[in-house]
Amino acid sequence: MDFIDWIILGIKIGALLIALLSVAPVMSWVERRGSALMQNRLGPNRVGPFGLIQPIADAVKFMFKEDPVPGHVSKFYYVLAPLIAFIPALTTFSVIPFASSIEVMGRVVRFQVADLNVGFLYIFAIAALGIYGVVVAGWASNNKYSLLGSVRSSSQMISYELSMGLSVIGVIMIFSSVNLNDIVRDQGNVLFHLGQFAIPKWGIFVQPLGFLIFLITVFAETNRLPFDLPEGDSEIIAGYHLEYGSMKFAMFMMAEYINMATVSGLLATLYFGGWQMLPGMHTLLESFSLSGSLSGITYEWVRIVFEMFSFVIKVAFFMWFFVWVRWTLPRFRFDQLMGFGWKVMFPLSLVNILLTGIFIKVM
Amino acid sequence: MLLKPKTSILQKIYLPDIIIGLWITIKNFFFGKKVTIQYPEERRNYSSRLRGMHYIKTINGVENCTACMLCPTVCPAECIHIVAGERPDKEKYPISFEVDVLRCCFCGMCEEACPKDAIKLSNIYEMSMLKRSVYEKDFLLEQRGHK
Numbered sequence: 070m071d072f073i074d075w076i077i078l079g080i081k082i083g084a085l086l087i088a089l090l091s092v093a094p095v096m097s098w099v100e101r102r103g104s105a106l107m108q109n110r111l112g113p114n115r116v117g118p119f120g121l122i123q124p125i126a127d128a129v130k131f132m133f134k135e136d137p138v139p140g141h142v143s144k145f146y147y148v149l150a151p152l153i154a155f156i157p158a159l160t161t162f163s164v165i166p167f168a169s170s171i172e173v174m175g176r177v178v179r180f181q182v183a184d185l186n187v188g189f190l191y192i193f194a195i196a197a198l199g200i201y202g203v204v205v206a207g208w209a210s211n212n213k214y215s216l217l218g219s220v221r222s223s224s225q226m227i228s229y230e231l232s233m234g235l236s237v238i239g240v241i242m243i244f245s246s247v248n249l250n251d252i253v254r255d256q257g258n259v260l261f262h263l264g265q266f267a268i269p270k271w272g273i274f275v276q277p278l279g280f281l282i283f284l285i286t287v288f289a290e291t292n293r294l295p296f297d298l299p300e301g302d303s304e305i306i307a308g309y310h311l312e313y314g315s316m317k318f319a320m321f322m323m324a325e326y327i328n329m330a331t332v333s334g335l336l337a338t339l340y341f342g343g344w345q346m347l348p349g350m351h352t353l354l355e356s357f358s359l360s361g362s363l364s365g366i367t368y369e370w371v372r373i374v375f376e377m378f379s380f381v382i383k384v385a386f387f388m389w390f391f392v393w394v395r396w397t398l399p400r401f402r403f404d405q406l407m408g409f410g411w412k413v414m415f416p417l418s419l420v421n422i423l424l425t426g427i428f429i430k431v432m
Numbered sequence: 433m434l435l436k437p438k439t440s441i442l443q444k445i446y447l448p449d450i451i452i453g454l455w456i457t458i459k460n461f462f463f464g465k466k467v468t469i470q471y472p473e474e475r476r477n478y479s480s481r482l483r484g485m486h487y488i489k490t491i492n493g494v495e496n497c498t499a500c501m502l503c504p505t506v507c508p509a510e511c512i513h514i515v516a517g518e519r520p521d522k523e524k525y526p527i528s529f530e531v532d533v534l535r536c537c538f539c540g541m542c543e544e545a546c547p548k549d550a551i552k553l554s555n556i557y558e559m560s561m562l563k564r565s566v567y568e569k570d571f572l573l574e575q576r577g578h579k
Binding site for chain 1: 450453454456457458460461464465466467468470
């Protein structure tokens with residue numbers, strides 16, 4: 070790696086960090102407006118057009134609020150916990166490719182911060198670290214509700230991470246790789262032709278059951294609503310972040326939203342073809358190049374922009390889906406949650422592996 | 433005894449019901465009639481019988497009140513304080529007439545008891561104040577409301 074490679078890497082990291090950090094404010098606005106409209110209210114609409122400046126007002130409030138440390142907490146771990154939750158959330162997105170590669174001046178630039186061979190295993194490993202933030206926060210807060218929240222969180226994480234890992238094994242079997250770039254590239258192939266439409270080999274078409282299991286477990290993984298027992302406002306007030314205020318609380322919130330972005334990216338990458346273009350965009354690009362208005366390097370850059378756009382659309386859809394489900398479904402009861410995790414999701418993910426094996430053998 | 437509700441196989445696998453639920457929320461998201469009243473621009477239409485801010489009715493600049501003390505007597509919250517006096521043009525009139533709004537329960541009994549149609553409750557309901565609110569006589573003599 071020479072100097073220019075480092076600069077390219079720096080630009081990629083910077084752009085990704087800015088994108089991820091701006092996810093949280095944007096999503097908080099989407100969440101508030103979305104929930105309001107679903108509940109026949111209007112939501113925040115005073116600050117700026119459609120209330121779009123509201124997240125900035127929130128951020129200013131978070132920063133300038135008093136940041137007290139309650140007297141009864143274990144101070145070191147209390148301060149450490151938001152960081153433990155926040156840093157893994159920021160690092161996990163690095164292996165998700167958001168466009169294919171481009172050749173500029175003899176260099177192949179990949180639109181992915183780290184092209185790791187272990188691929189999404191890295192995401193699972195680091196995302197599982199994030200749960201320590203929740204556990205430490207609950208324990209250090211020295212508060213019954215917080216401790217209950219973190220205990221729930223860890224037990225939920227163990228029972229759902231298992232099915233999550235097993236559901237992804239189907240994807241590994243189909244694409245015979247854990248490298249996300251390879252998986253996405255393979256999803257560009259055509260699975261079969263349906264009349265004049267070519268059905269691409271997207272994960273959703275070859276792994277429908279696996280997708281469903283992964284989708285559900287991902288909700289549990291990010292503590293979103295049908296599975297938000299660690300927070301459970303009406304039962305344990307706010308769970309693990311009960312004792313936190315101002316920016317420390319904001320860090321938990323941001324970690325939650327960034328985790329949502331990461332798993333949305335993972336969902337898009339594994340099951341919806343990642344940066345593979347949306348239906349119709351390919352034809353559009355072809356018509357551009359055939360008419361001769363685009364050629365050479367310009368064509369390549371337009372292709373990259375199209376791919377990024379497709380990826381962002383897919384991720385945005387799943388982000389919206391998280392909000393949508395949150396304001397639709399009520400919370401599970403804890404025993405139902407455990408029963409669902411161990412008696413339904415776990416056997417189903419095993420069945421999925423079996424079915425995938427049969428599918429591969431038959432095809 | 434624990435009664436288990438009968439559920440069909442479709443309900444047991446949750447998914448169809450979840451999809452119905454998602455459909456309901458997205459329907460409300462796009463087409464639901466929004467019930468929010470955007471307060472400073474839009475206001476709720478209250479009944480004209482609403483009992484709001486107090487005032488004392490005047491005719492040609494002379495207050496109707498004759499300090500008969502019926503309203504402080506009937507007031508259940510004991511929030512009206514009147515000091516009666518005499519002046520050339522009026523045999524008996526209130527020197528001071530105070531309504532302690534923090535105690536007032538807006539029952540409207542003073543209005544009902546008043547034989548001279550003097551103390552009235554207008555339909556103004558925006559009554560926030562920057563200081564402790566005891567309505568003095570000068571304040572009460574401003575004619576407000578349309579009753």
